[in-house]
Amino acid sequence: MIGVSKLLCGLVTPHDVLRYGRNSQDLPSNMLQFSRDKKPIVVWNSTKACNLGCKHCYISANQAPDPDELTTSEAMAFIDDIAFFGAPTLLFSGGEPLTRHDLFDLGKYAKARGLRTVISTNGTLIDETAAGKIKEAGFSYVGVSLDGLRDINDHFRGLDGAFDSAMEGIKNCLRAGVKVGLRFTINRANYEQIPDIFDIMAETGIPRICFYHLVYSGRGNKIRDHALTLAETRRVSSLIFNKTVESFKSGRRIEVLTVDNHCDGVYLYLRALKENPERAAEIYTLLEYNGGNNSGIAISCVDQHGNVHPDQFWRHYSFGNVKKRPFSQIWPDVSDDLMAKLKDRKSHLKGRCSVCKFLNICNGNFRVRAESVFGDIWAPDPACYLTDAEIGLDEKLAGELERKGQLYRFDWFE
Numbered sequence: 001m002i003g004v005s006k007l008l009c010g011l012v013t014p015h016d017v018l019r020y021g022r023n024s025q026d027l028p029s030n031m032l033q034f035s036r037d038k039k040p041i042v043v044w045n046s047t048k049a050c051n052l053g054c055k056h057c058y059i060s061a062n063q064a065p066d067p068d069e070l071t072t073s074e075a076m077a078f079i080d081d082i083a084f085f086g087a088p089t090l091l092f093s094g095g096e097p098l099t100r101h102d103l104f105d106l107g108k109y110a111k112a113r114g115l116r117t118v119i120s121t122n123g124t125l126i127d128e129t130a131a132g133k134i135k136e137a138g139f140s141y142v143g144v145s146l147d148g149l150r151d152i153n154d155h156f157r158g159l160d161g162a163f164d165s166a167m168e169g170i171k172n173c174l175r176a177g178v179k180v181g182l183r184f185t186i187n188r189a190n191y192e193q194i195p196d197i198f199d200i201m202a203e204t205g206i207p208r209i210c211f212y213h214l215v216y217s218g219r220g221n222k223i224r225d226h227a228l229t230l231a232e233t234r235r236v237s238s239l240i241f242n243k244t245v246e247s248f249k250s251g252r253r254i255e256v257l258t259v260d261n262h263c264d265g266v267y268l269y270l271r272a273l274k275e276n277p278e279r280a281a282e283i284y285t286l287l288e289y290n291g292g293n294n295s296g297i298a299i300s301c302v303d304q305h306g307n308v309h310p311d312q313f314w315r316h317y318s319f320g321n322v323k324k325r326p327f328s329q330i331w332p333d334v335s336d337d338l339m340a341k342l343k344d345r346k347s348h349l350k351g352r353c354s355v356c357k358f359l360n361i362c363n364g365n366f367r368v369r370a371e372s373v374f375g376d377i378w379a380p381d382p383a384c385y386l387t388d389a390e391i392g393l394d395e396k397l398a399g400e401l402e403r404k405g406q407l408y409r410f411d412w413f414e
Contacts, residue, residue: 001033001210001257001258001259001290002257002258002259002262002264002265002268002290003033003255003256003257004240004241004244004256004257004258004264004268005244005248005253005254005255005256005257006030006255006286007265007268007272007283007286007287008241008244008245008268008271008272008283009244009245009248009253010279011253012030012031012034012286013282013286014282014285014286014289016031017031017034017286017289022034022035022036022037022289023035023036023037024037024038024039024086024088025086029088029089029116029140032088032089033289033290033298034286034289034290035289036289038291038294038297038298039085039086039087039088039298040087040294040297040298040299040300040331041087041088041089041091041298041299041300042082042087042089042090042091042300042301042302042327043091043093043120043299043300043301043302043311043312044078044090044091044092044093044301044302045093045094045095045301045302045303045304045312046069046070046075046092046093046094046095046097046100046103046106046304047065047066047069047094047095047096047097047099047100047304048065048066048069048094048095048304049065049066049094049095049096049099049100050094050095050096050099050122051096051099051122051124051125051159052096052122052124052157052158052159052162065095065099065304066304066305068305069304069305070304070305070306070322070323072102072105072106074306074322074323075102075106076106076109077322078302078306078322078327079106079109079110079113079115080113081322081326081327081328082115082327082328083110083113083114083115084328085327085328085331087115087300087327088115088116089115089116089117089118090110090115090116090117090118091117091118091119091120092106092107092117092118092119092120093119093120093312094120094121095304096121096122096125097119097120097121098119098121098125098126098130099125103119103137104133104134104136104137105137107119107134107137107138107139108136108137108138111137111138111139116140117137117138117139117140118139118140118141118142118143119134119139119141119142119143120143120145120183121142121143121144121145121169122144122145122157122162122166123142123144123145123146123165123166123167123169123170124159124162124165124166124169125169126142126144126168126169126170126172126173127168127169127172128172128175128176130169130172131169131172131173131175131176131178132176134173134176134178135176135177135178139178140179141178141179141180141181141208142173142178142179142180142181143180143181143182143183143210144166144169144170144173144180144181144182144183145166145182145183145184145185146163146166146167146182146183146184146197147184147185147187147190148184148189148190148193148197149163149193149196150163150164152189152190152193153166153190155189156187156189156190167204170182170204170206171204174204174205174206179207179208180206180207180208181206181207181208181209181210181255182197182201182206182208182209182210183209183210183212184197184209184210184211184212185212185213185214186211186212186213186214186228186233186236187214187226187227187228188226188227188228188232189226191228191232191236194211194236194239194240194243195239195243197209198243198246198247201247201252201254202247202250202252206254207254207255208254208255208256208257209254209255209256209257210257210258210259211240211256211257211258211259212258212259212260213233213258213259213260213261213264213383214226214227214228214260214383215260215313215366215368215369216368216369216372216373227383230383230384230385231385233261233383233385234267234385237258237264237267237268237385238267238271240256240258241268241271243256244256260366261365261366261381261383261384262292262293262361262362262363262365262366263358263362263365263381263383263384263385263386265287265290265292265361265362266287266358266361266362266386266390266391267385267386268283269283269284269287269358269361270390284361287361288360288361290361291361291363292359292360292361292362292363292364292365293362293363293364293365293366293367294363295310295311295314295342295366295367295368296310296311296338296339296342296343297342297343299311299312300327300331301314302322302327303315305321305323306321306322306323307320307321308320308321308322308327308330308331310338310339310342310367310368311368313366313368314367314368317338319331319333319336319338319339320333338377342367345363345364345367345378346359346363346364348378349364349378349380350376350378350379350380350404350406350408351379351380351401351406351407351408352380352384352388352391352393352401352408353365353379353380353381353384354401354406355391355392355393355397355400355401356386356391356392356393357391357392358386358391364381365381365383365384366381366383367381369381369382369383370382374408379408380408382408
């Protein structure tokens with residue numbers, strides 16, 4: 001997760017972080033990504049049930065819940081354990097978490113145990129009553145997925161009227177005093193509408209947006225043809241940066257983040273290096289604190305059955321199940337080979353990732369995306385749009401990679 005507005009608009013400096021000691025228990029929530037003792041944010045896919053059928057759903061949600069999803073009592077035991085472990089945030093995801101009858105009770109329970117609680121939702125089920133219950137339960141943030149304007153969004157969501165219902169859900173949250181923001185998955189059908197999304201935010205007073213790069217997982221693995229080319233992704237990242245700066249210059253201090261492609265951070269740094277070298281040095285330090293991709297480190301996923309995954313997109317690999325063994329024991333256990341390598345991955349990376357001079361601030365980007373495309377967890381992330389020159393890959397290094405058989409081709413993006 002790259003805090004574009006924090007970095008590009010100077011909202012956070014290294015000094016701001018250091019004065020808290022970089023200890024997670026002392027840092028405010030907006031700076032937790034810069035802590036030195038990172039504990040995992042827990043994404044809980046609380047149910048597979050969903051009222052929509054989104055084309056890019058990484059969990060391949062259905063209309064009905066799966067058998068053997070965590071019960072209320074099992075969920076409370078799970079919440080007790082991650083609170084004891086020191087996880088800073090529990091993100092209730094799905095499917096659609098608002099289809100769980102006990103969502104508000106579980107949110108209130110988690111809040112009482114010191115967890116910051118967040119909902120990731122399609123927003124269509126947030127009527128005035130639900131918004132009031134979200135506020136009462138103490139959820140600190142609601143992220144509503146909106147993947148374009150009305151026609152595009154409804155097409156991807158598989159339901160006419162989904163856009164209007166989501167917008168009404170957002171307005172209900174704002175009226176109830178609940179912090180709400182947008183979740184926008186970038187793809188070929190909607191990227192030209194990004195300026196329109198910024199306009200919607202200005203018109204409605206939405207304070208936050210996360211732009212997600214497409215990850216090839218679940219149903220998202222079936223729509224790779226919707227992924228942007230590397231050149232298009234680069235232009236879209238520039239557009240997001242420009243619109244963020246433009247918003248700040250007009251007096252709208254919105255929070256803008258990009259997610260699931262850590263070369264965004266490097267690209268932002270390279271931009272700042274040309275425009276403001278002093279600020280660029282601060283950005284570089286903050287990106288070092290952030291640590292790049294944190295799958296298996298500071299981001300985790302527990303699915304509807306209680307299986308623990310490296311992140312929410314890595315559904316095919318589980319480290320264990322919280323019904324049988326507490327999360328607090330599963331997550332730090334490096335006897336699992338994948339867990340050990342994810343926590344210390346740099347020496348295992350191959351290809352251009354292994355020689356990239358920005359590896360310390362990217363950490364190899366998304367391993368599950370490399371696996372999906374190349375069949376190799378440690379191959380380069382095919383969504384990295386930085387040039388060879390930018391990452392320091394010269395002819396000599398390219399020759400060494402070729403001798404190792406590690407010159408991966410990205411032609412399928414062309």
